[in-house]
Amino acid sequence: MSEPGADFLDAVHWDARGLVPVIAQEDATGQVLMLAWMNREALAATVTQGVAVYWSRSRGRLWRKGEVSGHVQTVRELRLDCDGDTVLLRVEQHGGIACHTGRARCFFQRLTDDGWVSDEPVLKTPQSIYTDHDHA
Amino acid sequence: MSEPGADFLDAVHWDARGLVPVIAQEDATGQVLMLAWMNREALAATVTQGVAVYWSRSRGRLWRKGEVSGHVQTVRELRLDCDGDTVLLRVEQHGGIACHTGRARCFFQRLTDDGWVSDEPVLKTPQSIYTDHDHA
Numbered sequence: 001m002s003e004p005g006a007d008f009l010d011a012v013h014w015d016a017r018g019l020v021p022v023i024a025q026e027d028a029t030g031q032v033l034m035l036a037w038m039n040r041e042a043l044a045a046t047v048t049q050g051v052a053v054y055w056s057r058s059r060g061r062l063w064r065k066g067e068v069s070g071h072v073q074t075v076r077e078l079r080l081d082c083d084g085d086t087v088l089l090r091v092e093q094h095g096g097i098a099c100h101t102g103r104a105r106c107f108f109q110r111l112t113d114d115g116w117v118s119d120e121p122v123l124k125t126p127q128s129i130y131t132d133h134d135h136a
Numbered sequence: 137m138s139e140p141g142a143d144f145l146d147a148v149h150w151d152a153r154g155l156v157p158v159i160a161q162e163d164a165t166g167q168v169l170m171l172a173w174m175n176r177e178a179l180a181a182t183v184t185q186g187v188a189v190y191w192s193r194s195r196g197r198l199w200r201k202g203e204v205s206g207h208v209q210t211v212r213e214l215r216l217d218c219d220g221d222t223v224l225l226r227v228e229q230h231g232g233i234a235c236h237t238g239r240a241r242c243f244f245q246r247l248t249d250d251g252w253v254s255d256e257p258v259l260k261t262p263q264s265i266y267t268d269h270d271h272a
Contacts, residue, residue, distance in 0.1 A: 008251045021157050023168055030166030032159055035222040047247070080252050081242035082235050086171040088243045099218050106217035107224045111183070115144045116216050 003047060009040050013085040019055060020087055024098065026105075027076045027090040033098035034106040036065075038087065050075055052089060069129045071095040095124075102126050139183060145176050149221040155191060156223055160234065162241075163212045163226040169234035170242040172201075174223065186211055188225060205265045207231040231260075238262050 012020050019037045026033055036054040038046065042062055045053040049064075052073035056063035066072035073091035080087055099106045101122060108120035148156050155173045162169055172190040174182065178198055181189040185200075188209035192199035202208035209227035216223055235242040237258060244256035 004251050078247040079243040080245040082237050101218050107215040109216040111214040115140050
């Protein structure tokens with residue numbers, strides 16, 4: 001994607017922390033992979049670099065998704081909702097693993113009569129994904 | 137769906153406001169329709185009633201999606217992410233309209249070289265959807 005002017009950043013309704021929630025959806029399958037957060041700098045970097053760059057709330061820094069794991073998300077499309085307060089990314093998920101637990105996506109727990117039950121397989125152990133045990 | 141015990145509410149990592157972001161995805165198509173928020177009461181009501189009940193941050197009350205518009209969301213599946221801080225609903229979207237603008241979904245703006253551009257049609261005008269001009 002080439003780059004729109006910086007005005008697109010002003011159209012986003014950043015919350016009190018300067019963040020916006022971002023949904024990553026796998027382009028090929030339509031699977032919802034994860035939800036993360038971006039600040040202005042992260043969204044600008046995502047558009048410039050063409051890969052998902054989030055704001056890590058736990059680490060307080062930009063988080064280039066896949067920087068350790070290699071599980072980079074190439075961005076195919078960015079969308080904004082009616083209120084301007086949520087972003088939707090259509091991505092190509094490299095390695096087929098979005099979750100730091102080694103599963104295809106973060107939403108691997110389904111509500112059943114017995115509560116939340118994990119019903120999706122671990123494709124790769126976190127130990128083999130992370131040399132430094134950093135988060136995805 | 138029958139009802140799990142109340143413990144499933146404790147597995148959710150509610151934010152400082154007691155809320156969790158909830159992604160609604162259309163079950164039949166995989167389209168991501170919208171993002172909204174729930175508190176404990178809203179999530180409990182969603183499970184009990186089998187339809188999406190959100191917490192309206194703007195109105196400060198429970199918001200039974202479609203209560204005015206009729207655009208109810210029947211819940212087919214509830215999922216929780218790895219960190220327990222995002223919920224994913226698979227829903228049947230009644231009326232085929234999730235957005236209060238009268239579009240199929242809220243993510244109707246796509247980022248282009250000219251900024252965010254609306255590229256999805258208004259299926260029904262808000263005036264004809266809302267008798268009292270309440271939000272969806």
